[in-house]
Amino acid sequence: MQKRFLSLLLCLLVSAPSWAGDTPNYAALSISSALSKGANAVVRVEETTFTVNSPKSATERIKRVVTILNEEGKGFAQLVVPYDKLNKVDYIKGTLYDMFGKKAGTLKASDIKDYSNTSDFSLYEDNRVKVAGVAHSTYPYTIEYEYQTTSNNMLFYTQWAPLGGEKLAVEKATFQVIMPAGMPLRYHEQLVLDKASVKQDGSQQVYQWQVKDLAPVEREPFGPAFSELVPLVRTAPANFEVQGYAGTLETWKSFGEWQNKLNLGRDLIPEATKAQVLALVKDLRTPEEKVKAIYQFMQNKTRYVSIQLGIGGWQPFEASMVDSKGYGDCKALSNYTKALLEVAGIKSHYALIYAGDDNRPVLKDFPNSQFNHVVVCVPMPKDSIWLECTSQMADAGYTGSSTGDRYSLLITPEGGKLVSTPTFKAFDNIQKRTVQVKLNAQGSGVGEALTNYTGMQHEERNGVLQHYNPEEQLKWLYKNTKIPAFEIKTYNLEKVKNAPIVKEKLQLELPRLASVSGKRLFITPNLMNRWSSAPAVNENRKHEVIWPMSFHDVDSVEYEIPAGYKAESMPQPVKITTAFGEYQAQVQMKGTKLIYVRQLTMHKGRHKAEQYKELVNFLKQVSRADQQQVVLAAETT
Template sequence: MKLNFYTLLLAVCLLFASQAQARPDNPDLLKGANAIVELEETVFTVNSLSKGTTRVKTVITILNEGGKEHAKLYVPHDKLNKVDFLKGTSYDRNGKKIKSLKNSDIKDVSASSADNEVLHNRIMYADLTHSIYPYKVEFEYQTTSSNMLFYPAWVPLGSSKTSVAKATFQVLMPKGVKLRYRESNLPQKVKQEATATHDVYNWEISNLAPIESEPYGPNMLEILPMVRTAPSDFEVQGYKGNMETWESYGKWVSKLNEGRDVLPEATKKKLQTMVAGIDDPMEKIGKVYNYLQSNTRYVSIQLGLGGWQPFEASFVDTKGYGDCKALTNYTQSMLQAVGIPSIYALVNGGSNERAVLTDFPSSQFNHVILCVPMKQDTLWLECTSQFESAGFSGSFTGDRHALLITPEGGKLVKTQTYTAQDNLQSRVATVKLDETGNGVAQVQTRYTGVQHEDHRDILHHMSPEEQRKWLYRNIEIPAFDLKSFAFDLKKGRMPEVSEKLELSLRQCVTMSGKRMFLTPNLMNRWSTLPQNTGKRQWEVVRTTAYTDVDTVVYEMPAGYTLEFKPNDTSYTTAFGSYKASVQVKGREVRYVRTLQMHKGRFDPEVYPTMVEFMNNVYKADMQQLVFVKNVQ
């Protein structure tokens, strides 16, 4: 049946041959696919150091509901990137035209959805969604850019459950202008040719079946076929630069920042008075950072060259707002005024952002932070937050490469790394149980490092009632009432949140006749298990490191005797370690559990070992003690 089904779908797709310039003649393209890119042509033409055009044509067969997003086209544009034209046509399963886009069908909307954004970024949007499958869409558009800081990346298999029959990428460079490129996971390398006016680079790929992700696999950008391109020499709004090395790229950014660090004299004097008599550099930095947080707010401002060039420090001082570039430049200027040197730094911000390709200098960053070299180590300042601790990078900018911007050029360095010991959740709970299996619990938990971030955020962004609702959603106890709660935030380079809970527990134990079954792990049971997918293709990647320590002390009701206690458990692997122990003394049950998980990359062959470890943790977390009621 499956073979016939795929054959039928293939036959339907072949009906589109009169409209398409390529056809899915490989049955494997249908397996697991919601859509087939029959043809994609991308042509990037560099006209000069300051201007280029990109033309894209796609022909896509949409097989089912899961592929309907391919019937929608989004083309971003701004003051430096213009949309020259946009066309689109759809065809039904018999090749009959359904619709051609009219100008009125193409929407032009703002890319901004937040109150704290001032952007010229917009999106042209077209929708050729049809309700009867399969059907085909053709899109063609061209953009012209005067921002040659960015050359395109070609990712022909950019969506999951999508296959590609044929895709081509062509780059035309004027004679004497150098193209830099980086190929990844391609079956065929570039083919070069030349015309009288241009050097031409051609890439082609065909018969790409969908790539299935694997649990704990690498970022998809690591395994997809891809070509990244970048300029050597470039120009943006009169600012010429070179990107062949990180050093030269950093010089261009430094040039953008020149002369923008001048503070009003009154502000300089105010800052110098603020730190008068303070010798400790860290204390001085804290004073300036508190001043920044108390007197400014973050507004994303992306207007023309402003996407890369900060507003002057005097602007931020007067207006009280700025984007990451402006606020970082302002903080750097204030620290300089009190005798603390610092360095403007580009970074890729975000908890799941891709790593910087260190061997391919290019514009890979989306955020700016401040680096403050100290005698013992380096302090990193996030200048856009009104509540972050000075020197804490956390999951947003920690443990990744940043590009330091100096007059001498750019230099790649690593930001603060947070270990499993840094990211701690330490909990102590006391539980008093009654004869019905209900109980009352007092719980105190300390969260540090990355593990404090969720609680820090709810403290600053939620009302007490919203915090209560959040706790009900996130406390992992089957049935309870939250009697009271309190949070306390302690700032520092390793910030922490203390949480106190008073809980009324319902059916905390299971009653069966004269027996009482107690699962001692009250709040931190391993709840999900990865699938053992058989032979694995990709590396095993763990992106978080943390330590959880739980101590739970139960006071059992009178009249019960221990009948069964599980043995102490201990596991140690490359991925992490686990140990749990239970002690029973009279009516007191003391349960101690420690789980430590490491981050890292591991060979595909060790994945079953990780699954086995997690299974063992899951089983150990579910172990029970059995108590039997004494016979009167």
């Protein structure tokens, strides 16, 4: 039946008139199988034209036609256009086509919804978003959008990414940037086969890129981020202006000079607060002690509230306002902290950074605004102290997964300077656990587990302590304690003061600790830290292998075995060393005690595609070793 329908459909497509002479052919079956295979949607045409009018404004017009092949692709049928005080939406148009490419509907005003795009943590933002979509339940279908925006925020030029998501294919897409006389375009190309063509059109310079027949790109396990795998053109200004603040972006230094203009005169501290700061530090001996004391003073006095309006997205509130109101966003709190340190004679820098677990890399050779956050950097003779000013609980100097191991732009008096934040090695991120277990002849037992989590390994539990009540903490522990069967009798989580460490103590009931078979007990000595999976082997691996985090785990488990039992069978010691990490485990009897010790060290890094098999084999070996059992047998008399 399905074959007959497809044959009929194909005949209709071949013999049908071109319904409207000039109507483009958006019939779904005209898509090549090379593009539709593995795709949920296919972009038929995308035309992006970015026209820079002056250093103060630009317009962008986008026409996009996408065929939605199935239910999983319906997200590509929705148009989302953000706007704010500096960016407005001029118009949005839309047309719906059925599977034959025949017009089936038009986007109406009621199909365009307008929502606030304010962050949960913001007190007020002017960010809004228009969301457009035409309902259609029969697949495949095609939606065509055309819209235009006008921007007065020329710090940012547009970024072109024709493959805008996974399981998306592209038939044809073009990108055109039109620059006025005397204004050069700066751009950075990634995985673009056809480089920019540049032509003169009257007084304007026109830059153009084009791609055709892009099949879906699939990520691989432990592979690069999707954004690294697709064609991408980033553009940026040489000269720009935002609400009267002019600057240049040709160097990191000049970017910092522009930020200095925004910050100028916003670091004044009231005299009463100055006196408090001086009294706070007068008996402290070292600069490090003074920094920590002032940081804690700021944390106790303020809270994080985001207010983003116009130029306020990049310009901090005055330090005096933060001092009186007791709140501010990352820019305002960092500016305030810097001003407090200045009172004590301590030099520091306002620092732009891209914060987040994804650790998006900064393009060092392409200066532009690649940042979403602000912190403070305090230079010291040996190591700088980095201060996260939005958290009342963060430890001075700890950057962690949010701001560690990446580039930051220091805003110095001379301008911007790109520097690295601290890198975390395996022994900076430690989980060290000791467990005492008492096992009985029925296979059940009780135990006490003491674990110290350090560095990045402490962050999750520190978040649990900060944001969850005791009942929620207990639920979280049940969900995240990796024992086949257990009951938590009591627990305690404790954050170590002024250090990125959380201590965890669990009193455990272990009802099925060992399997019983006649006179034998079968026990897996690795109680709480078993590696349980490995990705599939891919003989045709295409992309680099990325291990995302360095860490070091140590588990020591001591079992008191039942009287009258002895070890009948024990696994041999295991030691494995690879480019990705090291593993070792051993179990031995010491009198009536069964002692198990396991260590796993993993190193963050990028490796060649052909090393993927080595990683898979390593993880499989670790998983097998973690599941090995000890057989205890009752002694016969």
